[in-house]
Amino acid sequence: MRPVGSKYLLEEVLGRGATGTVWRAQVRDEDGVVAIKVLKEELASDPDIVMRFLRERAVLVRLRHPHIVRVRDLVVEGDLLALVMDLVDGPDLHRYLRDNGPFSPVGAALLTAAVADALAASHADGVVHRDLKPANVLLATTYGEDGSPRMHPMLTDFGIARLADSPGITRTHEFVGTPAYVAPESAQGKPQTSAVDLYGAGILLYELVTGRAPFRGDNALEVLHAHLSQEPVRPGNVPEPLWTVIERCLRKNPEERPSAENLARALRVAAAGIGVHATPAEAEAALGVAALLGPDLAPTTVPGSADPTQVLPAHRYDPNGATGVLPIATASGADGTRVLPPVPDGPPQGQADQQQGPHPWQSQLSAARQRGEQTELQYLDPEQDPLRRRPRRQPGGQPQGRGRQDQYQQGQGQYQQQGQQQYAPQQPSQPQPRYQQQPQQQVQPRYQQPQPQRYEPQRPPEPEPRREPRPRSANPMKIPGLGCLKGCLTTILVLIVIFVVVWYTTPLPEWVDSGQNLWDTTTGWISTAWDKVNEVTGSGN
Incomplete structure (x- = not known):
């Protein structure tokens, strides 16, 4: 058993939710049993949530109604933040729907009317739940006068709803609530009032009758868009009477939804008429139940979501205050935006005679434009073409020899004989000593005027x-081993031809018919020869 505070001992886990874990606990020095919801560590580590938790303690403890789970105490101990509530012996509405299926229209209307009574009481005390869903409705068991068991719905998690208004929660989540039950104004980040609970009550009633929520999707964004x-x-x-109530609660405009008191009254009238x-x-x-669904003339606002913009007094600034309007500056102080005098067309005086070059930005733009242009064909002097002329090297202190000059002229003549382009060869200048004073001559241009080209x-x-x-191969299919097979067949054919020739040109058939031995016949024939x-040979000698 784990102690919590100075009065409670945790015994076993009853369930886990998105905001914390619910434990069954025992009260010290008493025989009572309570339920303690220990919030998550990230909530308990936020000082803003802890301070708001302590400030809302009086409101949560004061909230009493037969259909509301009473909050007994709040415990803050180190990194632990817990709500001590009455223990309700029974399942929640979400589990009941999953195990037993949807309710009848009359049963769904009466159960939602009890939840609407709890919402009316909380709205009267300035508390907006903002997370109304079947998982937050517990089903306790009570007994009537005749001893028959009855289902008694009880709304819980009002403490979590109050904590949801703190900055620590809004920094973590874009909106407070479950996507399947969130109101349109909550999804859009608009100011919220008690009408968000009436929207959740309409979805709750729809799910009790049909077993599913009216708006569904594959992910949270699709559900919010729906x-x-x-x-x-x-x-x-x-x-039809029950659908009129559901349709009025699910209006997109929060001002068209009924109040919690009118909703409870209309649901009981509809339940009595459809039985x-x-x-x-x-x-x-x-x-005629639509006449009972009047809107709430003074809805309860959610703290921090619908506060009007305040104007601070002049010459006063509060960094922690609401949005303010800055004071209007006088002529002696800093004035607002002014229009400068027109700039004359010409350059300023004293700079008219100065010729300014192009701006660096223009130079960079021109260079980029030139790089993007295509290559143009232009005339190229053979003297400047490294692929067409021979390099002329002059050793230091020595003039060029006559042989090198003749070699250059001979190369120029060969170049003209190629028939590509005809150029007038330049006359090479006479060799001069390296340090000899040159007479004053007319400077020749580097490039000569190109002559007409042919x-x-x-x-x-x-x-x-x-x-x-190429001759087609006899074996176009390239059968493996076909060449060897042809050779073998040719050899067999040659042997057959030789055998036929020998059979018909030699006395071999007679030898075979006479039954003579081949060896004796052969040796005899060789001896005779x-x-x-x-x-x-002997007669010749």
């Missing part, structure tokens, strides 16, 4: 010699 742009669609199982045992008068009154038509390129088509050769 709240802002879509209109609810009436399901088939919702009676099985309803009288004709009750059914007729249910059809261009020859380009010859068409010679056609390439026609290649003879040898004897004849000896006879011829």
